[in-house]
Amino acid sequence: MPLTPIVLVPGLNCTERAFVEVLPALWPFGSVTIANHRRGGTVTEIARGILAEAPERFALLGFSMGGYIAFEIFRQAPHRIERLCCLATSARPDTPEQTENRERQIALTESGKFASVAKAAFPLVVHSDNVGNERLRAIHLDMAAATGAETYVVQQKAIIARPDSRPMLAGIGCPTAVIVGETDQITGVEAAVEIANTVPGAKLTRVPGAGHLVPLEQPAAVQGALAHWMSL
Incomplete structure (x- = not known):
């Protein structure tokens, strides 16, 4: 199998640390880049900036807010996306x-x-x-501190203004994986099921023992799902 460049887009209040424990599943398939999602005031601008630095064709993974950006990247340049992974994310717009x-x-x-x-x-x-896992708590707080208050505000405003990506789901024609923690309280299992049921041929993986921070909570299970995704 030829190697495929892989671009990972972090979520709100997340740095590359969110992916460290699942990277071993991806390295055998191609080079891995953690996208800079801190530039731009809207999802459209952030996606445009990521595309400007991305390989000509690549596999794309979006985690949480990164998934909102990934949908926008696909909307702007579907011909450049070889495969798509929606990790703990939603295609829906915000509710009031x-x-x-x-x-x-x-x-x-x-x-x-x-x-x-x-x-x-x-x-x-x-x-x-x-909830009582102090290691996970420390990672969560360290990522937030590294991201900072100013970026947090900009990204929250970008999330509020994001478009509804559900109308585009049926037109996604590349191999697609959807991964969600079984008790995700942020984007929710329902939203993941909706993506998987609408994108043709999408593979849904529900991860036991995980909430929204699924790549940090259950990295072994996520590694398995990612390896399968890259083998599709």
Whole structure:
């Protein structure tokens, strides 16, 4: 099998650290690049910037917010995407309730309480069994600190304004994997099932013992799903 360049797009408050433990599954298939998703004020701008630096053709993985960006990358340049992985993400736009919650988090962050926002998010992004996992908590908080309050606000606003990607799902013709933690409280299992049921031939993997931070919570299971994805 010829090698395929692979581009990974992190999520909100995430750095390359989110992927470190699943990279061994990808290295045998091609070079891996962690995209810079911190440039641009909208999903459209962020996607355009990633495409400008990406290989001519590549496999694309989007994690959480990175999935929203991945859909936009596909929308802008479908001919360049060899395969697509939707990791703990959704094709849906925000609900009014989600937007209201994001606006509260933005207001708290702009008032100097970003550290508190990041701490409060941790129990929501992991499986209930992992709420007391201090290693995972430290990774989560370290990634948030590295991302910073200013980027957090910009990205939350970009997420609020993102388009509905559901109309494009049936037109995705490349090999597609959908991976979700069994108790994902952020983007949700329902949204993952919707993607898998609409993209022709998509493969859905539900990961036990994981919430939204599935590549950090259950890296071995995610490695297996990624290796299968790259073999499709």
